[in-house]
Amino acid sequence: YTITVNPDATGAAIPKSMYGVFFEDINYAADGGLYAELVRNRSFEFNGTDASGYNGLTAWAATGSAVVTNDDQRLNERNRNYLRVTGTAGLTNAGYNTGLAVEKSELYDFSVWARADATTSLEVSLHTAGGTALAAPLTLSVAGDTWKKYTGTLKATATSDVARLSVKASGSARLDEISLFPRDTYRGRANGLRKDLAEKIAALEPGFVRFPGGCLVNTGSMYQYTAADNYPRARSYQWKDTVGPVETRATNKNFWGYNQSYGLGYYEYFQFSEDIGAMPLPVLPALVTGCGQNRATVDEALLQQYIQDTLDLIEFANGATTTTWGKLRADMGHPKPFHLTTLGIGNEENLPEEYWANFLRFESAIKAKHPDITVVSNSGPDDQGSTFENLWAKNRAHGSDMVDEHYYNSPSWFLQNNKRYDAYDRSGPQVFLGEYASLDAKLFNSLAEAAYMTGLERNADVVKMASYAPLLANIDNVQWKPDMIWFDNDESWGSTSYQVQKLFMNNVGDRVVPTTTTGNVLQPKPITGGVGLSTWRTAATYDDVKVTSPDGTVLFSDDFDDGNADGWTSVTNRGAWAVTDGAYTQTTTDTEDTMVKGATISATDYDYTLKATKTA
Ligand code: AHR
Numbered sequence: 001y002t003i004t005v006n007p008d009a010t011g012a013a014i015p016k017s018m019y020g021v022f023f024e025d026i027n028y029a030a031d032g033g034l035y036a037e038l039v040r041n042r043s044f045e046f047n048g049t050d051a052s053g054y055n056g057l058t059a060w061a062a063t064g065s066a067v068v069t070n071d072d073q074r075l076n077e078r079n080r081n082y083l084r085v086t087g088t089a090g091l092t093n094a095g096y097n098t099g100l101a102v103e104k105s106e107l108y109d110f111s112v113w114a115r116a117d118a119t120t121s122l123e124v125s126l127h128t129a130g131g132t133a134l135a136a137p138l139t140l141s142v143a144g145d146t147w148k149k150y151t152g153t154l155k156a157t158a159t160s161d162v163a164r165l166s167v168k169a170s171g172s173a174r175l176d177e178i179s180l181f182p183r184d185t186y187r188g189r190a191n192g193l194r195k196d197l198a199e200k201i202a203a204l205e206p207g208f209v210r211f212p213g214g215c216l217v218n219t220g221s222m223y224q225y226t227a228a229d230n231y232p233r234a235r236s237y238q239w240k241d242t243v244g245p246v247e248t249r250a251t252n253k254n255f256w257g258y259n260q261s262y263g264l265g266y267y268e269y270f271q272f273s274e275d276i277g278a279m280p281l282p283v284l285p286a287l288v289t290g291c292g293q294n295r296a297t298v299d300e301a302l303l304q305q306y307i308q309d310t311l312d313l314i315e316f317a318n319g320a321t322t323t324t325w326g327k328l329r330a331d332m333g334h335p336k337p338f339h340l341t342t343l344g345i346g347n348e349e350n351l352p353e354e355y356w357a358n359f360l361r362f363e364s365a366i367k368a369k370h371p372d373i374t375v376v377s378n379s380g381p382d383d384q385g386s387t388f389e390n391l392w393a394k395n396r397a398h399g400s401d402m403v404d405e406h407y408y409n410s411p412s413w414f415l416q417n418n419k420r421y422d423a424y425d426r427s428g429p430q431v432f433l434g435e436y437a438s439l440d441a442k443l444f445n446s447l448a449e450a451a452y453m454t455g456l457e458r459n460a461d462v463v464k465m466a467s468y469a470p471l472l473a474n475i476d477n478v479q480w481k482p483d484m485i486w487f488d489n490d491e492s493w494g495s496t497s498y499q500v501q502k503l504f505m506n507n508v509g510d511r512v513v514p515t516t517t518t519g520n521v522l523q524p525k526p527i528t529g530g531v532g533l534s535t536w537r538t539a540a541t542y543d544d545v546k547v548t549s550p551d552g553t554v555l556f557s558d559d560f561d562d563g564n565a566d567g568w569t570s571v572t573n574r575g576a577w578a579v580t581d582g583a584y585t586q587t588t589t590d591t592e593d594t595m596v597k598g599a600t601i602s603a604t605d606y607d608y609t610l611k612a613t614k615t616a
Contacts, residue, residue, distance in 0.1 A: 222297040
C-alpha cells in the first residue's frame with residue numbers, strides 16, 4: 001500500500017520528555033540491583049513478619065557469639081537491631097544472586113558502625129564461597145562505647161561473582177550497618193548506583209524518570225512508624241523515610257514481598273534523574289490503597305499530614321537552602337534545586353470516589369503554593385472498566401492537568417488500538433501513559449509496542465509522556481515480566497523491548513509529519529461466536545471450550561473440570577485472546593476470576609475460529 005507524507009502540514013510538536021522510564025523496586029530492582037550496595041541485610045533488620053524465612057541474620061552466616069539484639073543501645077530509632085559480638089565471632093555475608101561481584105584491581109569501600117566495651121579488632125576480608133582470598137584483608141580497631149563509623153578499602157586481586165564478605169571480631173562490641181560499595185559507581189557517587197545498570201538506563205536518553213512505583217507507593221499501613229509498636233513494617237512509601245544519612249533510613253517491607261533498605265531513596269532518585277538529563281516524576285501515596293487492595297484510610301489529620309509531606313517534597317526538591325527541607329537537600333550534597341515540575345498522586349486507584357476526594361485536596365494545596373507544578377491524576381487500575389471511565393469522567397469535568405493510564409495487553413491489542421488516542425478530547429486533560437507493555441517477551445511483542453508508539457507519537461498533542469514497565473528484573477527474583485533490562489550480580493542485558501525504547505528515545509522528533517495511507521492495509525480480523533454468548537460459564541452450562549486455528553491446532557481450551565472459578569486450566573497462546581463482559585475486558589490468565597459471569601467470549605486475531613461444545 002502507499003504512504004503519502006505531507007511535509008507541509010503541521011503535526012503535533014513532540015516534547016523531548018515524550019519517552020521516559022518508570023523505575024519501581026520490583027524484581028529486586030533496587031537492593032541487589034540499581035543500588036550498588038553489595039551487602040544484603042546490612043543492618044540486621046530483616047524479620048519474619050516481613051517475609052517468610054527472614055530473620056536478623058538473613059544473608060549472613062555467623063560463628064561464635066554473634067546475637068541480633070534490639071534494645072536501647074541501638075544505633076538509632078529507625079535502625080532497631082544491631083549485632084552483639086563477644087569473644088571471637090565470625091560473620092559472612094552472601095550478597096545477592098550467587099554472591100558479591102568484584103572485579104580485579106577495583107576498589108571496594110567498607111564501612112561499619114560500631115561501639116566496643118573494650119577495644120575490639122575487626123578483620124575484614126573478601127574471598128570466594130570456597131575460601132580463596134580476593135583481597136588483602138583489612139584490620140580495624142574499634143574503641144570507645146559510643147557509635148562511630150569505621151571505614152577502610154579493599155582492593156580486589158581477582159574477579160569473582162561468588163564473593164563473600166567476612167568480618168572476624170575479637171573482643172566485645174556492637175556492630176551495625178555493615179556495608180561494602182564498589183568505588184566505581186555510576187558517576188562515582190557515594191552511596192551510588194551500579195554502573196552497568198545505570199549506564200543502560202542512561203543510554204536510553206529518557207526524558208523523565210517516574211519513581212518509586214507503581215503498586216509499591218500506596219500499599220501497606222499509611223501510618224507512621226512508632227516506637228510503641230516497635231516500628232511495624234509494610235508502611236506505605238513515604239519519601240521522608242528515604243532521605244538523610246543511610247544508617248537512619250528504616251528497612252521496610254515492600255509491596256512485592258521483600259525488604260527495601262531505602263538506601264536508594266528520594267535524594268538518589270533526584271540525583272540520578274539529573275545525572276541522565278531526565279525530568280524527575282515522583283508518585284506519592286493518596287491515602288487510598290490501590291492495586292487490588294481497595295482500602296481507604298479515612299483520617300483527616302493523616303490526610304493533612306500527607307498533603308503537607310507532598311508540599312515538603314517540593315521544598316526538598318526546589319526550596320532555598322534556608323528552608324527546612326531545602327537545607328536537608330543541601331546537607332546531603334546538592335544545594336542547587338532539582339527542578340521538580342511534575343508529580344503524580346496515587347497509582348492504579350480502585351476506589352474512585354475516595355481517591356477523587358483526596359486527589360482534589362492534594363491538588364488544591366499544591367496549586368495554591370506552586371501553581372506551576374503539573375499534578376498528575378489517575379485513571380484507575382487499567383484502561384478498561386468502570387473505575388477507569390468514572391475517574392476519566394471526573395478528571396475531564398474537573399480539568400486535571402494530566403491523567404496517568406496503565407495497560408498491559410496482548411500484541412494484538414496493541415496493533416488493533418494504534419488509533420486509541422486519535423479520538424481523545426484535545427481540550428481535556430493530557431495523557432501520561434505511565435505503564436504499558438505487550439505481554440510476553442518475544443520479538444513480535446516488541447514490534448507491536450513499536451507500532452503502538454507511532455500512535456502515541458502521532459497524538460503527541462494529547463499524549464505527553466509514556467514509559468514502558470517494568471524497567472528492571474533480577475533473574476533470580478522475578479515478580480513480574482516482561483521487563484526491559486535483566487541482570488544478575490555482575491551482568492545485564494536489554495530485551496528487544498529495550499532496543500525499541502532506545503530507538504524511540506534516542507530519536508525523538510520535533511514534530512509529527514502527517515501521513516495518509518491507501519491500499520490494502522493488513523488488519524487483524526475480529527472473530528466472535530461459537531459459544532452461547534450470554535451464558536458463558538454460568539452453572540457449568542458449557543464445557544470443553546476450544547479456540548482453534550484453521551489447521552485445527554487448539555490455541556485455547558478450558559475443560560472446567562477443576563470446578564474453580566478461575567477456570568483456564570489448560571490455556572495455550574492465551575495472550576491473544578480476550579473475554580469480555582460489557583465494560584470489562586481482560587486477557588485470559590490463569591488467575592483471572594472476575595470475568596466469568598454472564599461474559600461473552602470473543603477473539604481477535606488473524607484467521608482463527610472459535611469453537612465450543614455444549615455438554616449440559
Ligand atoms: O509495573 C508493575 C506493576 O504494574 C506496577 O506496580 C503497577 O502500577 C502495575 O499494576
